[in-house]
Amino acid sequence: MGGVEIVTHYMAKELSILGHEVHIVTSEEITERDEDFSDDMFSDNKFYVHRLHLPFMTVISHNSILKSMLFIFTAFMEVRKIRPDIIHAQNFMPSIPAYLSKIFFNIPYAICVHTEKFNLTGWGIVLPLFLKKYWPSLPYIKHSDMIFALTDNARLEVQKYLNKNSITVPNGVDLDLFKSDQLESVAQSDIPKIACISRLEKGKGIECALHAMRLIVKRYPNSKLIIIGDGLIRQELENLTNSLGIKKNVEFIGEVPNYDIPKYLASVNIYLLTSFREGFSMSLLEAMAFGLPVISTPVGIAQYILNGCNNGYLVPIRDPHAICEAVVKITENPEIKVMFSKNSAEKAKEYSWSKIIKQYEKGYYKIIYRDSGDIW
Template structure:
């Protein structure tokens, strides 16, 4: 089967959820014998077309002027897909830039499925809601990452929606040799992600101040870069906790398993989330988790079983849960084992097979 996956960005431009999910799904569908084409935006220095591990990657220029960029991107998607002539199209998101598959379905009878990703579902504006409804109405199938996301998508359009989570490479994420740059005599609380307001990192930093006052060996290691770095560094200085908050910067994606294996607790204090794969990665390494009760997070982890769910924007709650884990070794060990067992259902091999079944069902039975 010839499959097209449309995603706004792709490796190596970004290494976030949608990009990594698209890459891993494409890679495993290719291993199942399918021809998979990725259509994405182009960045300077990258080829317009190349192969990546058997995946055909098409990169389309995108104007910095939003309206012009969106229109030209949609037209180029249309032209590229018309050349590829796929059996089916998968769209990673429900935003305005993904209206091309709807037009292609009408003109060329190519079926498409839509996958909600996160902010496109949880933080839409009125304009994108109108376009999103049209895209969802005409899709041959809709996929949400979590039950919470399914409910949000049903607010846009009430129809059947599959739930298929992001997967994880279980061969990469497991207990391995620790990352040597983290000191052995410290208790490491790890965050991995963008330094962005939606991640609620300021509340985590305030919580760490409380934790550090009770357990001086604790330190917070922030992995990632982003627009909020300077303001977060200023906050750390005002709180006087420069000695226990480390801005580690970005690391190569293949080093994330190493650094997670040095973590004592993984934290994610987000204000909004779709399906944060990094939680699965922490689970696979047996790390207890403290994460916000928002978006799809409660669908991934169970409070008290895989770690603790906390209320967003609540440093006191975050600090209390971190302290509880650090002060109870038996509980941490139990959660560690729970997480290693729980994460096994999220292997990309199983996720790819679920998508393949949907593709086959649509292409064999659709009357588009």
């Protein structure tokens, strides 16, 4: 289950707790990794998952235009049956069936942008880069009732490139699952034990973590780096690990269910984010909630959190030496380590899902009761 799916789960859960009837419409099939987010885990009958079974999936590619068209049609037909008061579209593709539902059934909709720098990459067939100057005129953008952005940077991009005002609402974190019970063990450790949680793909900077680890091992021979996640370049990264001579210090865990993440975070004392570009890193919030000092590149929300709450070090992109220096500073200065750890745990409390969901709820009410002066 990816980041957007996890976010959707928690949003639905919290909205259901607040008394709303919530329907998730998705084309994703449930897998063994998703058993902690099973469709029947709520007993209050206000949380429903509608899994779309797209035809011809055995003969079309995963990212094909045909699959997108099938999703748009089947999602629209499912919404036709549900007839909700409002639609929340996670990213741009679901905004098309949401737009059609507004045209035919007068159902308002909001879009949540889960990425930054979409102006550099576009968004598939929905926001093609070569039609960039026409993005504000695309009907599913133009007629959206509200756009949510996860960060202020994304909000400014929406305003500049989509010509739409938006509201910043960050992701949240499950404070029941990710608890800061490890503060004492983090403070006492004098050997760097580092965690990276990331898809293994270009642009995530995991190779920089490996090069940094080669430097760290020279100073701390028993140091450890665990890498949680999987992806297309895993074998390439494992080969690099071997060539750098740090195989015994690095462990590739692979992809694990979200509920298993805490046991791995409990085994480390530093969290490392090496991405070249990032929107809102959920793994960063989860590590903070666990009370871990953070080392991160200045991407997405990380630069604002680290600058604002003093819970770690920002390092330049593609700079293994800076990562190594930050690890040494944290490891050899117990007072700094304790301060970073406490600040991480305290800051994470601001992002509890029970608080974040009320910001979304407020936005929904503003849309539904747009003519009323009592809301917002």
